[in-house]
Amino acid sequence: MTTPDLAAHVERGLTDLRDLVALQSVSAQGRMLNETAAAVSRLLEAEGFRVQAFPGEVAPILLAEAGEGPFTLLIYNHYDVQPEDPVELWHSPPFTLTERDGRLYGRGASDDKGELASRLAAIRAVKEQHGGQLPIRIKWLIEGEEEVGSPSLVQFVETHQAELQADGCWWEFGGLRDDGRPVISLGLKGIIAVELRCKLADSDLHSSLGAVVDNPLYRLARAVASIRDDQGHILIPGFHDSVREPTPADLAALETIDSGEKHLKDTFGLKRVFAEGTEYAYRTNFKPIVNVNGWGGGYQGQGSKTVLPAEGFVKLDFRLVPGQDPAHIVHLLRAHLDAQGLQDVEIVELEAHQKSARSDMTAPFVQACISAARHVHGEPVVHPSAGGSGPMHPFTDTLGVPCVAAGIGNSAGRVHAPNENIVKEHFVKGVAFGVELIGRLGKGG
């Protein structure tokens, strides 16, 4: 074994990152997706990966493979990014990786090109360590549709189950807290996004007619108020019936999480937080919830206008947990609204459903990731599930592979927003974590 020149691999990785950020691979706008897929392919082929590209609905899906060994590691990343607007809020050009005060700014610097580049740098370092060979088999799935809901991925994983079989999956995202502790997540919530619409007239009326004509915004208020209670608990009959409860190991993990609700309260001036401590962590990890994302209808200008609006809408997202099927939840929501007498409130599904995913806390791969993180960063904060959503379910459930999100994000990383960034030192430590993880897996965990 050679001791690799990590600093050199970091430098090269940052060059890769600069090149990748310069490619404006905005999937929502279909920009430069083929060019970016080709550039990523070239980077991987240069390291000895055999790369196949498969057509996706929006962008090519890359599946790369290299190495041999006692462990097969599946890696998931994506090369597409969110749109850069509002561009005027960026302090440096969004597609030019720019260093300021120890941070690297650019669209995709964190989500997800920074992670992709740091992992590639780690792989190069491991190869240097092992005389040009990888001590494990790596399968690397890199899609270009993550920021538009991964519309091709479920089908792709089902079709390519055999090729994707692995002993563990290193998922995208995750990062380092302000105190330096790494955050590792073992799952994601599912999601359904819907719009409730109510239209009760062909045109707006004078509000004096409210004595005899019902109001669509009231109907929507009734619907929303009936769906949850004041503590955020969902009241739709049957909603919780198929929930798969957290395991004893999942619950034990909560005790180790310093949830940070005080920090969140102070940073964002929060007036109503549902819970503290372990209960806060429990809800983030395990509680299925509903959000009101937006509401519109009638007069929204200054002062008053005595109008009875013809129609209105509310946008909701449901965050689901393992065991809950999105299509069935929509069915239960419809039945609930009907039972409430709200047949006039229409449900419009806005985006692809995603099921929840959660990996087994006790799986050897999970424990290897935790050990590697502890070795490189210090004691990790392990979340049985993140509060967010993503396309992890086909991996955990269709392939049956435990997934671990361990990345290089930071609490001020402004992912999806102007001035997205990573802390440069986190990139360095991310490379070190990759070397440590692959090394451990090559030795059997």
Place this chain on the structure above:
Amino acid sequence: MTTPDLAAHVERGLTDLRDLVALQSVSAQGRMLNETAAAVSRLLEAEGFRVQAFPGEVAPILLAEAGEGPFTLLIYNHYDVQPEDPVELWHSPPFTLTERDGRLYGRGASDDKGELASRLAAIRAVKEQHGGQLPIRIKWLIEGEEEVGSPSLVQFVETHQAELQADGCWWEFGGLRDDGRPVISLGLKGIIAVELRCKLADSDLHSSLGAVVDNPLYRLARAVASIRDDQGHILIPGFHDSVREPTPADLAALETIDSGEKHLKDTFGLKRVFAEGTEYAYRTNFKPIVNVNGWGGGYQGQGSKTVLPAEGFVKLDFRLVPGQDPAHIVHLLRAHLDAQGLQDVEIVELEAHQKSARSDMTAPFVQACISAARHVHGEPVVHPSAGGSGPMHPFTDTLGVPCVAAGIGNSAGRVHAPNENIVKEHFVKGVAFGVELIGRLGKGG
């Protein structure tokens, strides 16, 4: 008594109307209010009125007086108009009275310059009938702030109670239905306009945080859903306690109203109408209600956005009935929201309160108006109250004068909207009604 040349008075009245419409007296924008007040003064002085102008908050209030006789008639009109925008939807210039297909188009043609001009024409005709004299005393109050909520009127009436004393008040608005029957209203609902606001964070958050952070749009939904039931009945404790119930005469009038809900349903494609027939008329006339005028918050664009909004608002108007005090209703609303645990939902009052007004159906002046309308137009439809609101309360309650709204509007008059109009023949019949009414009052009713 001379038989007056009604056609000549109509022609002269339409000339007055053309001149008045040309004056862009938009009170919301402070446009040409002094000029219009001066023009109205000149028209009245030419007929022998002594005109005083009093400063209002926005525009002069005119009080004119002429004639002697057994009856003192107070007339209420206003010379200000609504803004003309969106001006591109007008088929002819908004401030140029334009005849098309038997209708006269222009801002203020109906509300309220058409009524003002038709009443002046009637007064000229009555004077011709009576050798240049009026058979009654007329006090004419004409304000220029009606379209901005009459902010000076309550105080003005209180200060000038003695000068304003009268036996009856001929109110603005009212009109003729499509079947030619005149609509007379004896009252108005009161109004309070408020905005409910809820802000729970300093900035928008990612919606995955909805597991632990409450949602301001849900809080507003709870508030709105708690204020009324599915039939539009208000649930605020104490809200109905001080309601003055309709009299037997008021209730008897309902039976004669063909409420027209079928026409309304068909015209506007209404999906949820609370009641039919007498119950429909009862609600329009007597039921206090709440309207949701508008709702805004969070993401309102295409598709979904997984945001937890920091804040939101709902605009409401309450329509009140006699006995209900607007300030007390706001107090009850606050107490109700507090009792519901909604201390975080703020109430912002948007505009001046107006109390409800209702005149005694059996008053001789009311019966004289009904008889005059029956004589000129045919059997009237008499509403104990209109569903709308206006500054009638100081007249009915401070002065103790019965008020009757009998005007020249029509169901397609597009008041407050582009292409406001009157039917030319209704102007003619409005002049005839004025002559008939003043003549009857001169003979003692």
